[in-house]
Amino acid sequence: xxxxxxxxxxxxxxxxxxxxxxxxxxxxxxxxxxxxxxxxxxxxxxxxxxxxxxxxxxxxxxxxxxxxxxxxxxxxxxxxxxxxxxxxxxxxxxxxxxxxxxxxxxxxxxxxxxxxxxxxxxxxxxxxxxxxxxxxxxxxxxxxxxxxxxxxxxxxxxxxxxxxxxxxxxxxxxxxxxxxxxxxxxxxxxxxxxxxxxxxxxxxxxxxxxxxxxxxxxxxxxxxxxxxxxxxxxxxxxxxxxxxxxxxxxxxxxxxxxxxxxxxxxxxxxxxxx
Amino acid sequence: xxxxxxxxxxxxxxxxxxxxxxxxxxxxxxxxxxxxxxxxxxxxxxxxxxxxxxxxxxxxxxxxxxxxxxxxxxxxxxxxxxxxxxxxxxxxxxxxxxxxxxxxxxxxxxxxxxxxxxxxxxxxxxxxxxxxxxxxxxxxxxxxxxxxxxxxxxxxxxxxxxxxxxxxxxxxxxxxxxxxxxx
Numbered sequence: 001x002x003x004x005x006x007x008x009x010x011x012x013x014x015x016x017x018x019x020x021x022x023x024x025x026x027x028x029x030x031x032x033x034x035x036x037x038x039x040x041x042x043x044x045x046x047x048x049x050x051x052x053x054x055x056x057x058x059x060x061x062x063x064x065x066x067x068x069x070x071x072x073x074x075x076x077x078x079x080x081x082x083x084x085x086x087x088x089x090x091x092x093x094x095x096x097x098x099x100x101x102x103x104x105x106x107x108x109x110x111x112x113x114x115x116x117x118x119x120x121x122x123x124x125x126x127x128x129x130x131x132x133x134x135x136x137x138x139x140x141x142x143x144x145x146x147x148x149x150x151x152x153x154x155x156x157x158x159x160x161x162x163x164x165x166x167x168x169x170x171x172x173x174x175x176x177x178x179x180x181x182x183x184x185x186x187x188x189x190x191x192x193x194x195x196x197x198x199x200x201x202x203x204x205x206x207x208x209x210x211x212x213x214x215x216x217x218x219x220x221x222x223x224x225x226x227x228x229x230x231x232x233x234x235x236x237x238x239x240x241x242x243x244x245x246x247x248x249x250x251x252x253x254x255x256x257x258x259x260x261x262x263x264x265x266x267x268x269x270x271x272x273x274x
Numbered sequence: 275x276x277x278x279x280x281x282x283x284x285x286x287x288x289x290x291x292x293x294x295x296x297x298x299x300x301x302x303x304x305x306x307x308x309x310x311x312x313x314x315x316x317x318x319x320x321x322x323x324x325x326x327x328x329x330x331x332x333x334x335x336x337x338x339x340x341x342x343x344x345x346x347x348x349x350x351x352x353x354x355x356x357x358x359x360x361x362x363x364x365x366x367x368x369x370x371x372x373x374x375x376x377x378x379x380x381x382x383x384x385x386x387x388x389x390x391x392x393x394x395x396x397x398x399x400x401x402x403x404x405x406x407x408x409x410x411x412x413x414x415x416x417x418x419x420x421x422x423x424x425x426x427x428x429x430x431x432x433x434x435x436x437x438x439x440x441x442x443x444x445x446x447x448x449x450x451x452x453x454x455x456x457x
Contacts, residue, residue, distance in 0.1 A: 011442030014449050017348070018420060019356035020427050030347065047349040049452040050421075051310070054355060057422075058309035059316050061329055066304060069330045073300050073337045 004036050013039070017046045159238045162186045162195055172250055172270035178204060181269050185214070185250045194225055194241040203230040203269060206254060213255040215263050216247035217273075223247075227259040249273040285350055292340050304333065307351065311358045317422035318362035328365055332358040363424040408455045413448035416441060 007013075015021050016029045033040045161167065167186040174181035181204065184197040196214065206212060206229055214225040225241040251271040253263040283291065283302045291299025311332060316325040335357055343353050409417070419425040419433060431441045 009446070011446040014445050015427060015442065017352055018427075018445075019359060020420070034346075043348060045453055046449055047352045049449055049456055050355070051349060051351040052456045053417075053421075053452050054310040054314055054351070057317065058313040060309045061312040061326060062322075065326050065329065066308070069308075069333050070300060070304060072330055073333055074297060 004032075004038050007032060008039060008042050013043050013046055017043065017050055155238070155240075158193075158195070158240060161188075161191075162238070166190050167193075167195070170250060170272050170274065172252065172272040174269065175271050176266075176268050178269050183252065183270055185272070187244070187247065187250075192243040192245050194244055195238050196228065196241060197237070198228075198239050199237045201230055203252070206230050209257055210254050211257050211259065212252050212269065213259045213263065214241055215251045215253065216244040217249040217251065218244065218247055220248075222251070222263045224259060224261070225250075227255070227257075247274060286345075289343075289345060289350060292337075300337065303336070307354060308333075310351070311355060314355055314422065315358050315362045318359065318424045319365055324365060325362075328358070328361050331361050335361065359421075359424065366424055409448055409451050412444055413451060416444045417448045420445065 012021065012025065012029060016026060021029065029039075029043075033043055162169075166188045168189065170185045170187065172183050172185055180202070182202045184200045186195040186197070187193070194214070194216070203212060211227040211229055213227045215222040216225055217223070223244055225244060228239055228241075249272060251263065252269045253260075253265070254267040254269055255264060283299070283306070288299055288302055288306070292303060308329065312325060312329050315328045315332065316322070319325050319328060332354070336354055339357075343350065347353065415434070416430060419430040420427060425433060427441050427445065428438065431438045434441070436444075
């Protein structure tokens, strides 16, 4: 009995109850307990004390987890083949709403939004297209105007040259049937250009079938310098004619529309010998 | 607090029911022992969410390995509380748990400190004062370390700076005092 008492007092039984012994020591304690009722009684006392001790320190877990834990155990139970209860354990499977209606709503709205956007885009595109057309028209008008302007400017710069001294001015007096007619012709010995002053034109108005034709006499022969009309309201101030080198005289005859190869001397209107 | 159990079964009936995988036994097991086990688990892990997880793991493990329990080995509670303590200690020593404690958010820390220093009346601690009066300080500290802090008796010896033999003796004395108290 001394041996048993010493064993009890060694403190191994307390460690055993606390799970603080190795596997071998555990088996030894169990063997001793099987042999000696005193050890068995001592062990029971220690266990009872520790259980009461734990009971003194008990904390009630949240009621919410009772179902969670029971479910996780019973799920296990259902999986188990050794399951023997007749009543099926009804593990309440948590039903989680998947918010399915919300999803369809989302697609509905998305589709509606797409349609609305498409409509808006079409209207916007139509407006932009109209304005583009308008702009294109303006660009064409402006470029036409610009061309006209360029022409005018180049003509006027040409006209300006007349007054810059390069040109010699000749007043062609009337002759033959038209003694009162007169006109001005400018000729540049440097550039060989010939310009007639339309503003200062004093010739009888020609009809639709006829035009006046300007001639230069070079080496005794008439050279065509182009045709022009005599109108009451002449838009251009000056008209540039064909170039000529070393003219001896300028003359104007009334010819059929488009001009003739040889001047019709009967219709000689004005002439000036240089 | 609740010394009156919710579903009353004797330990023998309970063990038999669990052997037969009966649902009512499972419920009785939970109602009889969850508070005691949770008290131990909570004191070791010191965190409600983790303690609840460990409680769940404990019950699942008890349920799964119930065939390895035999009445010859001792009381049911002893076997179960050792499962609970081992799972709690595993959790406390796991990498996750240690990292989690390192990375406490500031605002959480405030709450944690409040909780730790709480002087709020906790009904579950009722009766412990008497127990504390019963135990001598060195007996109380050894029981706390081993039972509620998850120390092995070897680690407890290191922590307290006393020989292993003394740890065993003190533990035995403390439990003797408990026995007197409960008788």
